[in-house]
Amino acid sequence: MYLNLVGEIILSDFRLVYGFIDSCKNDIEKFNCGRVSVGPVNVNRVSVLSQGATINCLSLRIEKLDSKCAHQIFRISELQSDDFHLDRPLFYACREDRERLCGGVVSGDGRVFDCLMNHKFDEGMSFECRQHLTERQRLRSRNYRADHSLTNACAQEIAENKCDTGAETSDSASSTALSSIMLCLEAAKDANNRGNSEKRAISGPCFVKMREIRKQLMEDYSLTPEIIVNCQEPIDRFCKNYKTRRQGKVLHCLLGVQRSIPINLESPFPEKCQHAIHNLLKIGEVVDDIRVDPVIRAACAPILAGQCNAAIVESDRVYGCLMEARRSPNMPEECKYHLFELEFIVSRDITLDKNLFQACARDAEKLCHFSTGSWRKHSMGDQLLANCLWSHRHPTAKPRALSPSCLVELSRLMLIRASSIDLSPEVFQVCLADLGRFCLPNSEKHVARLEVDRRNDGDAEKAAEEQGMPCLEDHLGELQAPCREAVINYAKDIEEEPDLDQRIATACVAAEDRFCSGIRQSVRNQLASVEVPPADREAFLAEAQTSLRDAMFQCLVEHKNHPRMEPQCRSAVEHFQIISLNDVRISPGFYLDCQQAIKLYCQPPTDPAKVIEPMPQSKMEVVACLSRKLLEFSLLSSTRESSTAENSTAIPPRCLRHLRFELLSRAESIRLDPELDVACHLEWKRYCGHVESGQGEAIECLRQHRRQLSPKCHTIVFNRDRLATLDRNTDYKLLSLCEPMAHLHCPHLLDDRKGYRQLVFGTDLLDCLHAASTSSAHVDTFDPQCRQVVVKRLRMQWMDFRLDAKLNKHCRMDMKVFCSEEVESDSASAFDQGNKVLTCLMKQYIASSLKGRSPLTRPCASHIRTLLIAANLNHHMDPVLVELCHGDLHTYCSEELALSGLDGDDADGLVGECLRRQVALKRIHNASCVNEVLNLNLASHTDIDVDPVLVQDCAEAIKVACDKVAPGNGRRMKCLLAAMDNPSLSELIDAKCRRSLTLRQDLWAISAKISGAPDWRQLAAELNASTSRNFIFAVTCAVVGLIFIFGLLCGRVTRRVPVNMKEK
Structure with a gap:
């Protein structure tokens, strides 16, 4: 006392x-x-x-x-x-x-x-x-x-951990500064927590006192001498209104100014002020215990009282809990804004996040050569340390991969960074000029709002997010080179981790859980369960990592048009697909696996005189180039006997998998096919404005109006059709609508290792689906939408011989022998113009009745016969006929059209029979339509089996009268005609069969008249086809004989003339 x-x-x-x-x-x-x-x-x-x-x-x-x-x-x-x-x-x-x-x-x-x-x-x-x-x-x-x-x-802790080196001399230098003592005690606490017995544990009273001091430091900026000395000018300029209130508001004001985009592209703070703010956050250990920050406590009170309550979450995990809740609808915008103010500093120095740094300290030292000893000092860590660590996340990374605990924490940080562009220093720093140019047109107002009351911080931050990375992505082609490279390097990781994209992370949370939750785990389980020899393990890891690299994004793309997919997520996924078209490197899986093929086939020519490297190619150009090569290799393979994948393409299998995925994506939406969009924009607006751009609807609509397309647009549509014909893996509409039917009826064509979207090479899903759709056992249960698209694809083959792979395969030699001019003519056209080659081959097939045998090779004749049968049954299978007779069909055959259904599979030849009757009655005056009907009718003269309607009508007559007659070369048709003319057999021909035969005879007669003066071959054919050919032959012989006899008997009746007069 x-x-x-x-x-x-x-x-x-x-x-x-x-x-x-x-x-x-x-x-x-x-x-x-x-x-x-x-x-x-x-x-x-x-x-x-x-x-x-x-x-x-x-x-x-x-x-x-x-x-x-x-x-x-x-x-x-x-x-x-x-x-x-x-x-x-x-x-x-x-x-x-x-x-x-x-x-x-x-x-x-x-x-x-x-x-x-x-x-x-x-x-x-x-x-x-x-x-x-x-x-x-x-x-x-x-x-x-x-x-x-x-x-x-803390006396004992300070002494035993040697925190106060000036204690003996009572020195007031830096060793006695509060910041040094606090850092020393925190380091001792962390070392003890890690099991380091050399460091003394922090007692309860000392820990409580340390927390009180951290709280006081965060409440009042003026307690930190470095901020008073180095930050006074920015405080007076930007945060003057908060000086009297303090309670952490001045500090957060400075943080907010620091993450804003300055007008002059220079930081509004001197470097010493930036370090002072960093040091305060390091001493205050805000990330370790976010509740020491009074601004966060007030702004985030609802979340801290709920899902991030200290009773539920450990104190050092509260900050992480708040960041994970950043997209929660319950998260106050003001809380989110102030959290991002702190994260702006944390993202540039991961040592401030103790959980992250402790998990990654060893990796930082070994992989990125970061001195962990510097963590105890005030010095800021390398801003790009997180990026260095992130680059070693793959199992095949050199010299080694990240530890699992570091990968977990680092992934969390990278996802947080994706929330706002200023949290990614590698992009923010080099893109300040472009951000001000494209994304912040009112940047002066943006800075000015920091000088006034910031009660609406949440709304401002929301606008800033919308103007950040998405804005730079939208202007990718206009960015300065350093900024463009930074954005591309950032976007590379999005296909592997889609949540790194703001739009996808916001809109696709439910979709990822619903459709793709098991993808990563399944790959990791595969890595853990499969035993691989040590010598092959590196290759196996590389293959597994390739599968994982873009599996998540591909999953979202494949389910993009699923009925349960949210529209916002669909838009976000498609937006990134469009962005990735700008540079092939944005899709690292595709780029790395196809790098060899790109260099070999798609590398732009370089000028030896110029040292400058060529600009990186867009993915759109690379996909177009590789698709052309795929088409070339597929055409080459169709000329060979082998159909194995190895002989079919020079594109590596892993690259081919990516290429097919990209081609399938391109076929899904016209927005993902800029080449088609530019060439067909007017036609799309004019004819297809009522259809949506995605789900393959745009190109399907353009196909339906192919005759109205401009040459440039028609050419691109035709090229897309050629590729889809040769590789069904690129036909989006067929694969999307027929997936259930393919699994049900064609499981042998699917590659189980790759899923439905990758078909076994060398197989045609179309034939299998068509056979199932026309089978009597499945016709009632087959999906009508799938049947419709199958019919459309079969129709497409009639439009040009280049769209019919089987025709090219089976009739290659026949085309060279009989139709070389037609082949040359069709090939010279950039798109389909009537399929002269197929018409030529059909004429050769019909000519078989004249020669007694088919001039075509057996495989070719069989294929032509199949096409004719399909055309006679379903008028849709002959698009040339439908196009030429369009008006007459609706005028004279509307009832038959209604009965035939949308795809014509229910027609059973009704429409074709209607056209035959109208031509026979001479009601159709369109010469092109008449000729097409007559040509189709002539085929039945050659082979009755290509005329299913006639076969059905005369089935009983054929069975009774012509059962022993071999099919082919018109033999059965001759038999039926002879039976109809024979009085003893005519009763076997019923009325229905007689009507069909008579109709065809009338059409043959019309064909003969239209064809003009026939040559001797045509005359012989007509005589042979006539039912009175024997009588005509007998009369002809009698006439010739009479002339001969008359000359023989009466040759001397004329006046005789001397020889010299004859010579004269």
Whole structure:
């Protein structure tokens, strides 16, 4: 009690403090903090009412004092820290506050100081008391011993961990600074948590005191000397409105300004200020315990009271919990905004995130050569350290991959970074000019809003997010080279981790859980379950990683048009697909697996005189180039006997898998096919404005209007058709509509290792599906939408011989022998123009009745016969006929069209029979339509089996009268005609069969008239076809014989003339 009383007396007058006058005389006079000698008072001096106030006056200028005087002030503050009565100015300023706020606290051991500091920003705290408390805390920042409770609670920890190297000399240098002590104690705590027995554990009281100090530092920026000295100008400029309120608002104001895009592209803060802010966050350990930040506590109160409650989540995981909830509908926008202000600093120095850094410390040191010892210092870590670690995430990375715990934490950070562009320093720093140019047209307003009240921070941040990375992606072709490269490097990872894209991360959470939740786990299970020899393990890991690299994004693409897919997610996925078309490197799986093929077939020619490397190619160009090569190789393979994948293509199998996926995506939406979009834009708007751009609808509509397309558009559509014909893996409409039917009827054509979208090479799904759709066993259960698209694809084969792979395969030699001119003519056209080759081959097939045998090879004749049967059954299978007879069909055969159904599979030849009747009745005056009907009718003269309607109508007659006649070369047709003319057999021909035969005879007669004067072959054919051919032959022979006999008998009846007259 006596010592306390004496202490109050001594510390009330600086002249009573031993050695104080000698050390501080010059500073007292310099700063006018009191009178040292007795004499007249200088009028220029500030009048000091109490000599005890001199100590307080010097304390306010502690940064400017001489080192000896500063040491005296620190020693006095140490003595005062035990009992607040010893600090007379503070005691007088806070007497009433103490009674009101801390009346039950017994003075001593710094307890009253602690109580008052904990209530520093209470509304009941007086301004004078708050000011003196702040001054006291500032002294503590310079010398931790000015806080008696800290020194007392952590004395043993400070000594045993050697945190105060100047303790023996009572040095007030950096070793006694509060920041150094706090970092040292935190390092000891973390080392002890990791099991390092050399470091002493932090006791409970010491830990509590440390947390109180961190909280105070975050509440009042002025307690950090570095911020006061280095950040005063930015504070006065941007955060003046918050200086009186503090409670962490000034600090967050500075953080908000720091992550804004400056007008002049330069940071509004000096470098020392940036370091001071970083150091404060490091000392405050905000990430380790986010609740020390008063702004976060207030803004995020609903989340902290709910899903991130301290009772549920460990204190060092609360920050991570809040960041994971950033997209939750319950997350307040203000909370999200302030979290991103902190993350702006954390994303540039991962050492601030203790969980992340402890998980990755070893990897950072070994893989990225980062000194883990520097973590204890104030120095900022490398901003690109996270990117360095991220580049080693793959199992095949060199020299080794990341540890699993580091990969988990790092993946979490990268997903957070994707939320806002300013959280990705590697993009933000180099793209400031382009961000200001394209994404922040009102950038002056953006900065100006930071100078006023920021109560609407959430809305501003939301707008900033919308203007960040998505904006740069949308202007990718216009960006400056460094920024473009940074955006491309960032976008490379999106196919592997789709949530790195803002739009996908926001819109596709439910879709990823619904459709793709098991993809990553299935690949990892495969890696764990399969036993691979050590020699092959690296290759196996590379293959597995390739499968994982783009599996998630491909999953979203494949389910993009699923009925349960959210429209926002569908748009987000397609948007990134469009972005990826700008540069092939954005799709690393495709680029790496196809790199060899790209260099071999698609590398643009380089000028030897120029050293500059060619610009990177767009994925659109590469896909177009490789698809042309795929078409060439497929055509070459069709001329060979082998149909194996190895002989079919020079494109590597892994590249082929990616290429087929890209081609399938291109076929799905016209927006993903810029070449088609540009060439057919007018036609699409004119004829297909009513259909959507996706789900393969656009190109299907253009196919239906192919005769109205411009040559340029028609050419591209035709090229897409050629590719889809040769490789069904690129036919989106067929694969999407016929997936269930393919699994049900054609499972042998599907590659189980690759899923439905990859068919076994060398097989044609179309033939299998058509056979199933026309089978009597499945006709009622077959999906009508699939049947319709199958019919459309079969029709497509009639339009040009280049669209019929089987025709090219089976009739290759026949085309060279009989139709070389037609082949040359059709090949010279860039698109389909009537299929002259098929018409030529059909004429050769029909000519078989004239020669008694078919001039075509057996495989070719068989294929032509199949086409004719299909055309006679279903008019849709002959698109030339449908096009030429379009008007007449609707005029004369509307009833038959209605009965035939949309795809014509229910027609059973009704429409064809209707056209035959109308031509026979001479109602159709369109010469082109008449000729097409007559040509189709002539085929039945050659082979009755190509006329299914006639076969059905005359089935009984054929069975009875012509059962023993071999089919082919018109033999059965001759048999039926002979039976109809034979009185003894005519009764076997019923009325229905007779009508069909008579109709065809009439059409043959019309064909003969239209064809004009026949040559001897045509005449012989007509005579042979006639039912009275025997009578005609007999009459002809009789006439010739009579002429011969007449000449023989009557040749001398004429007047005889001398020989010389004949010669004359």
